[in-house]
Amino acid sequence: MLKNYLKIAWRNLLKNKTFSLINIIGLASGLACFILIALYVADELSYDRYHEKANRIYRINSDIVFGGNKLNLAVTSDPMGETLKKDYPQVEAYTRLYNSDGYRMVKKGSQYIREDNVAHADSTLFDVFTIPLIAGEARTALNEPKTVIVSESTAKKYYGTTDVVGKLLETDEHKSTIYKITGVFKDIPHNSHFKLDLVFTMQNLDYQMGNFLSHNFQTYIVLQPGVNYKNFEKNFTQVIDKYVLPQAKQFMNINSMDEFKKAGNRLEYNLIPLTDIHLHSDRRGEMGVNGNIQYVYIFSAVAVFVLLLACINFMNLSTARSSNRAKEVGIRKVLGTERKSLVNQFLTESTLTVFIATVFAIAIVWVTMSWFNDLSGKQLLFFSLFQPQYILFLAALPLVVGLLAGGYPAFFLSSFKPIAVLKGKINAGFKRSALRNVLVVFQFATSIILIVGTIIVYRQLNFIQTKKLGFNKEQVLIVNGTGGLWNKSEAFKEDVSKLAGVSGATFAGYLPVSNSSRNDNTYSTSPVMDSKNGFNMQTWIADYDYFKVMGMEMVKGRAFSKDFGTDTSALIINESLAKILGFKDPVGQKLYTYFQDQSGNKLVTYNIIGVVKDFHFESLRQGIGPLCFRLGKPDWVTAFKVNTSNINDLVKNVEAKWKTYAPSMPFSYQFLDDAFDNMYRVEQRTGKLGLTLAIIAIVIACLGLFGLATYMAEQRIKEIGVRKVLGASVTNLVSMLSKDFLRLVIISTVLAVPLSWWAMNKWLQDFAYRINIGWWVFAAAGVLALLIAVLTVSSQAIKAALTNPVKSLRTE
Amino acid sequence: MIELKHISKWVTIGGKPNFILKDVNATVNEGEFLSIMGPSGSGKSTLLNVIGMLDEFNEGEYRFFHEEVHKMKEKQRSNLYKQYIGFVFQAYHLIDELTVYENIETPLIYQDVKSSERKAMVADILDRFNIVGKKDLFPTQLSGGQQQLVGIARALIARPKLILADEPTGNLNSKQGEEIMNLFKQLNDEGVTIIQVTHSEKNAAYGKRIIHLLDGRIEREE
Numbered sequence A: 001m002l003k004n005y006l007k008i009a010w011r012n013l014l015k016n017k018t019f020s021l022i023n024i025i026g027l028a029s030g031l032a033c034f035i036l037i038a039l040y041v042a043d044e045l046s047y048d049r050y051h052e053k054a055n056r057i058y059r060i061n062s063d064i065v066f067g068g069n070k071l072n073l074a075v076t077s078d079p080m081g082e083t084l085k086k087d088y089p090q091v092e093a094y095t096r097l098y099n100s101d102g103y104r105m106v107k108k109g110s111q112y113i114r115e116d117n118v119a120h121a122d123s124t125l126f127d128v129f130t131i132p133l134i135a136g137e138a139r140t141a142l143n144e145p146k147t148v149i150v151s152e153s154t155a156k157k158y159y160g161t162t163d164v165v166g167k168l169l170e171t172d173e174h175k176s177t178i179y180k181i182t183g184v185f186k187d188i189p190h191n192s193h194f195k196l197d198l199v200f201t202m203q204n205l206d207y208q209m210g211n212f213l214s215h216n217f218q219t220y221i222v223l224q225p226g227v228n229y230k231n232f233e234k235n236f237t238q239v240i241d242k243y244v245l246p247q248a249k250q251f252m253n254i255n256s257m258d259e260f261k262k263a264g265n266r267l268e269y270n271l272i273p274l275t276d277i278h279l280h281s282d283r284r285g286e287m288g289v290n291g292n293i294q295y296v297y298i299f300s301a302v303a304v305f306v307l308l309l310a311c312i313n314f315m316n317l318s319t320a321r322s323s324n325r326a327k328e329v330g331i332r333k334v335l336g337t338e339r340k341s342l343v344n345q346f347l348t349e350s351t352l353t354v355f356i357a358t359v360f361a362i363a364i365v366w367v368t369m370s371w372f373n374d375l376s377g378k379q380l381l382f383f384s385l386f387q388p389q390y391i392l393f394l395a396a397l398p399l400v401v402g403l404l405a406g407g408y409p410a411f412f413l414s415s416f417k418p419i420a421v422l423k424g425k426i427n428a429g430f431k432r433s434a435l436r437n438v439l440v441v442f443q444f445a446t447s448i449i450l451i452v453g454t455i456i457v458y459r460q461l462n463f464i465q466t467k468k469l470g471f472n473k474e475q476v477l478i479v480n481g482t483g484g485l486w487n488k489s490e491a492f493k494e495d496v497s498k499l500a501g502v503s504g505a506t507f508a509g510y511l512p513v514s515n516s517s518r519n520d521n522t523y524s525t526s527p528v529m530d531s532k533n534g535f536n537m538q539t540w541i542a543d544y545d546y547f548k549v550m551g552m553e554m555v556k557g558r559a560f561s562k563d564f565g566t567d568t569s570a571l572i573i574n575e576s577l578a579k580i581l582g583f584k585d586p587v588g589q590k591l592y593t594y595f596q597d598q599s600g601n602k603l604v605t606y607n608i609i610g611v612v613k614d615f616h617f618e619s620l621r622q623g624i625g626p627l628c629f630r631l632g633k634p635d636w637v638t639a640f641k642v643n644t645s646n647i648n649d650l651v652k653n654v655e656a657k658w659k660t661y662a663p664s665m666p667f668s669y670q671f672l673d674d675a676f677d678n679m680y681r682v683e684q685r686t687g688k689l690g691l692t693l694a695i696i697a698i699v700i701a702c703l704g705l706f707g708l709a710t711y712m713a714e715q716r717i718k719e720i721g722v723r724k725v726l727g728a729s730v731t732n733l734v735s736m737l738s739k740d741f742l743r744l745v746i747i748s749t750v751l752a753v754p755l756s757w758w759a760m761n762k763w764l765q766d767f768a769y770r771i772n773i774g775w776w777v778f779a780a781a782g783v784l785a786l787l788i789a790v791l792t793v794s795s796q797a798i799k800a801a802l803t804n805p806v807k808s809l810r811t812e
Numbered sequence B: 001m002i003e004l005k006h007i008s009k010w011v012t013i014g015g016k017p018n019f020i021l022k023d024v025n026a027t028v029n030e031g032e033f034l035s036i037m038g039p040s041g042s043g044k045s046t047l048l049n050v051i052g053m054l055d056e057f058n059e060g061e062y063r064f065f066h067e068e069v070h071k072m073k074e075k076q077r078s079n080l081y082k083q084y085i086g087f088v089f090q091a092y093h094l095i096d097e098l099t100v101y102e103n104i105e106t107p108l109i110y111q112d113v114k115s116s117e118r119k120a121m122v123a124d125i126l127d128r129f130n131i132v133g134k135k136d137l138f139p140t141q142l143s144g145g146q147q148q149l150v151g152i153a154r155a156l157i158a159r160p161k162l163i164l165a166d167e168p169t170g171n172l173n174s175k176q177g178e179e180i181m182n183l184f185k186q187l188n189d190e191g192v193t194i195i196q197v198t199h200s201e202k203n204a205a206y207g208k209r210i211i212h213l214l215d216g217r218i219e220r221e222e
């Protein structure tokens, strides 16, 4: 029976080549999108699940509001993990990671190589995470000072073998430290929120341990099976009372939590499940750049919609062509075929179509995989499709989609009454199907929403790129790692600034782009700090020429200057802080802070000497917070203002200079505007992916429209002939044939406008600085959709209108 | 008005030309009433279609008002249909999606006749053909004869100067047929040129001239 169904289904596919092709192309592109995005989403959802205890591991987050400054941290204080383990039996294990150094230079032969994926860890690392060692002993690997474990690929990179336990590894040229390798671990999977190549022991970390008020450690705990983490979080109030408050009293004159809270402050700890970190956490101090659940939702929805659009084409074309099939149904029924077997026949056809489309889709996925990886920033593998779970998915796909696309046409077609069919009554009725109109409207509304979305994402990106930032990001060359030159960093800076094409130079450890250093400090407006006059703000260290090189403007007072010997206690604040402080003339006012050293807490007084015009130092998603500058030499990064059209030559010259200073160190540079663009990579990706999906959606919708128009023209060929003979001009006929479709597109536009406005408005809320959505965006999207629809439909209409009438009117 | 010189039309079947019309010569002047007769398959409909510029020919020359037809543009042709020619088809060719009323009204719409005027004209002709009661029905709801009447009404509504009718009374009873023929005669007397194809000797006799076709040739004229 099935063989018979398949045979007839195959013949029907061949008989209507145009329609089969439209269906297969549409479904194949829809399915390809769907498969690619399914792989993407599956990858996003798989993060950190590879740990055996994955669903019992939690990270401790800290939420602090102090002096009007809000901090959401992915890190917590160093004693926190230990304390929890000691006081609460629910905690099975804890471990900490510390990566505030950012990177390490590791010696290979006579050269140093920069390693970014580094951290210090407690020896309990293996009690929490599943990181298999292929050499060494997990229990003791990080127990000793000056020990390190390395990843498999790192071992191979430096030694050409994984048999490296006991070998020595040297880091950093000047404060050279030798570590003993005590273990080699399997490379951390790519779907992990931390990437680690070198894990140093916590033992010889240069840090004053035991401080509950400094938050610098990623701390993970494993809860006993069955413990509800939300309930466990309630214990943090006890921890605060017992451990944090006593220290706060001692250092900051904070006497009780109530008083602290009354002043509008907040200190809270909470837990986030390990498996939620990648998609749900975007805090300061993350181990890397995380994903975003919002984009997972958006892309999943769009993928489903694109697939749905392709299914709709199938439904519309099948039902539109029903009059052709009606006769077959009538005759079969008269011959005694049951409805059930007719339904089966039609479902076989749709499933076969979808099956063929799936084969094409897999081919498309294969061809576009590397391009999609570029677009999405993933490293998906085509061959991962051949894992058992995906094979099952790919096998189920034609069945599900076949049922979805073919279900309605099957029941519709098989319901025809033979007498009605043979009398030809089905024909007239089905040309104007309300359902089909609804489906076409759905397709076009979806396409228009995608077009609007894409336009708005691109406009926002453009807005970001051209917005006045308060600093000049053009023509600034950043050389990283100049701290490695030690006492020669100043000489290097001077040397480079003498090169032709360089017009300014400054040490610039703090830059107004993310991934640059940040430093949060507590200040007060009076020498005695309490919870009312204390506040937190960014404290950046800047050199004399910093403001000139960065193109920042002073609105009051002056910048640091060599002419004033007193500038070591000078402070330059930004406009936002000036506003918060409310001084009439901030220049000349004083701010106080405490400095901690071996002898205890020391009061330091700063004089405000100038106010710098507000500049964006975080991404435009955030507003401008309070910030101040102190004078210093943050020489780990050096910035040069350049002034040349021949950038390549200049970079070569700078590199040549670098080689004379540090022949064994890698030269690493970047332009400020590129670093700036990096902050919006997610948005840029979204824009590109959205654009692609919008194009695919509109192509699929147009394929459907093209099919319908072709079919309508074919159906109405006799009518067209008659009308021509009655004197209709080509224009008359084309407008008659196109009118109905264009009306549908206009209705789609009307529906799509409020929906896309709502959705994009929501997206824009993420940005503290954003564009206004102009009405023209909707007009443009509507006109674009209309234009494309006109071109699609009218080509068929014109073809029909130009055919010789006698061909269609010849008497049978 | 119509000049056909050595008109031939053929289709190639198995590499050999198969003539549908062969060396047809004819002239039709304004105000004539011409009947075309012949056995089934002799090429009557084809000839009428050629005259109506619906069908192409392979050889010969055809002038319509001294203008060579094969050089005419689509637009000119469409204007002729609009203003000059009314067709009655053997197979009626009504538009299934339109009611009787709308079918008859269509030619007037293409001539940009005002809506109020259209109403009056359609009402008038519905009345004349005795089909007022059917005006809101669709063609599929009519009998063959009724459809034929609507087809004729539609051809006449725009007051064409040339009527091309392919067996206009084939499906009508003899009384209805006679009425239509009388109507044609009356129109002809008013100066309308009529060319009709018919199988009936009696109907052919309404014409002032009869052409007999046989295997695509003009066998004789009377």
Ligand SMILES: Nc1ncnc2c1ncn2[C@@H]1O[C@H](COP(=O)(O)OP(=O)(O)OP(=O)(O)O)[C@@H](O)[C@H]1O
Pocket (backbone or CB within 6 Å): B011, B020, B038, B039, B040, B041, B042, B043, B044, B045, B046, B047, B090
């Ligand atoms: N496009 C075509 N291809 C092949 N043969 C054709 C074509 N058009 C017409 N014929 C043939 O030409 C001949 C004449 O057809 P036509 O329709 O003109 O006949 P008729 O005289 O009107 O017949 P009837 O009285 O049955 O209406 C027929 O044999 C027909 O089969």
Ligand SMILES: [Mg+2]
Pocket (backbone or CB within 6 Å): B044, B045, B046, B090, B166
């Ligand atoms: Mg005929």
